[in-house]
Amino acid sequence: MSRVPPSAIITDQDKAMKKAIQIVFPKARHRWCLWHILKKILEKFKGYREYKSIKFCLKNVVYDSLTKEEFEERWGRFIEKYHLESHEWFLELYNERYYWVPTFVKDTFWAGMSTTQRSESINAFFDGYVHHQTTLKEFVEQYDKALAKNVVNENTEDFNSFQSSIPCFTHYAMEKQFQSVYTTAKYKEFRKELLGKVCCNFSSCKEDGVISEYEIHEDGAFGENSQHATFLVYFNKDTNEVNCNCRFFEFRGILCRHQIMVLFHMKIDQVPNKYIFKRWSKNIKRSHTKVRINYDNRLVKLETQCFDKMYKVFNEVADLAVDSEDKCEKVVARILELKGELKQEKLFSGSNEPISAGIPTDSTSCGDDLAISKETKIYLIQ
Template sequence: MSNRPPKAIITDQAGAIQNAVEIVFAESRYRWCLWHIIKKIPEKFGRYTAYEDIKIDLGNVVYNSLTIEEFESAWKNMLDQYNLHDNEWLQELYTNRQRWVPAYVKDSFWAGMSTTQRSESMNSFFDGFVNSKTTLRQFVRQYENALQDKVEKENIADFQSFKSTIPCITHYDIEKQFQSAYTNSKFQEFQIELTKKMYCYSTFIKKEGPIEVYQVTEDMKIGERRKDVVYNILLNEEEFEVKCSCRCFEFRGILCRHVICLITQKRLKEVPSNYIIERWKKECKKEA
């Protein structure tokens, strides 16, 4: 890391780790692994008569609250509905809500990560290099071998991004812009958002100086139900600054379907370079 601290750290919910991170990486944004929290729901509420309803509602409160205000209101309603005000586990989670609730953390860049669970990728990373009988000394040596193998695979993927081109699925100029700039894997992520824009439509609300305010309504399918979800977008077209209440770009580094919907509707041909993340570019050089 060239003696630079990480900008963001995700760990399990552990006091000792938290204390160490806050001392050693005081300037890093620290959060808890959301997967580790959610997986405890059966343990904490499995004996409740309304367990299934609590599990569904808690998930909705956590994942579907777009803003802090929405989360606060939905959390209070959930506690009232199921009489959970005295639940110590929920009390601790609420006290530390800024460390795990998406509405509180999605304003920072996390490269789309919200959990530490990468078991499949870690297994594949060490596959063929270490096993249960590997000694600590052997592990250090094999770790270097595994790391070198990973670098070589990334170099091959980078070469493929230059050698082969994933075809565009629309005639929009911005898709061609991202096709030219991004690696194949990141361009495919952009294409997913581009495809999902078909479920969105934008409405002009008002203009405040150079800022135009829009609402983008997305027809979402949640389980077997369909639901209209409204997102707010602020656009300064002169300087091209755009912010969506979903905070997808801030969180993942990929323009969201709501912004893409607005851009294509306004027939804008390209986005400024600050909306094309350097780390996702084909020509980005990684240090081995």
């Protein structure tokens, strides 16, 4: 992790873990798994006559609150309706709302990871390899096979994204822009938002200098049950920055339909570079794909062998220079110089392999740049 601490961590609701994270990673944004919290409803209220009603209403409050103020109002009505003012569990949940309520955590980048995906992704990973009667010895063997399959699937997806593309649904230059840059999976996410703008319409607009405020009314599913919602989008005419209070971009790293509507309204065909994440690009080689995988050492590629050899030397050099700013600058300068020479050799050799230069770099990127930004974000999911 290049000595860079994580900036966002998801765990279950554990007090000891909460305290440890505050000490070890004081700057990390710690969030609780919502799936674990809502699962406890059955345990806490299975004896209540109104259990189903409480569960349904609580989910509406949690998922359908667009703003913090809206959550506070809905939560108060919910507590009053079911006379839960003295219920210790709900009192504790409310006091810790900054750790689990979506509207309080969506301003942080989570790469779109939702709490329900935790168990689903594990089940999908081991599907067909592990069952409830699997022994520990068999598990180790089957884990190797599951990992091998996962690596093959990832390589296949990378190849398909680079060698082929799915057709655009519209004639918009913006869609073509994302189709040419993003992986197939991420392009589909953007296209879903692009098509979703048909459910939106402008409600009003206010201007204050270079900042314009737009009200976007959306007819459709929002959260669990709501069918109508109004979103506020702010546009800066000087910088072409566009921000929406739904925080979809901040949470997932994909422009939301409300932002797209305002960009079109302002006749901006090409999305500013800050909204194109290098981490979603199909034209970069991700460092983790070069790390040795233990499922079958016979299958280690030449590229992986070379990476292992260089990585060991790089670590030794970094350890020698880590205690001095001058030494650090000297190492970085030498490596960047070598990097330039290697890029020139690749260009002159006529290699068809993509070079990451020219891809917009953002603070959440996970590319192969040797100069590690202090804002590099790494996410730990447990």
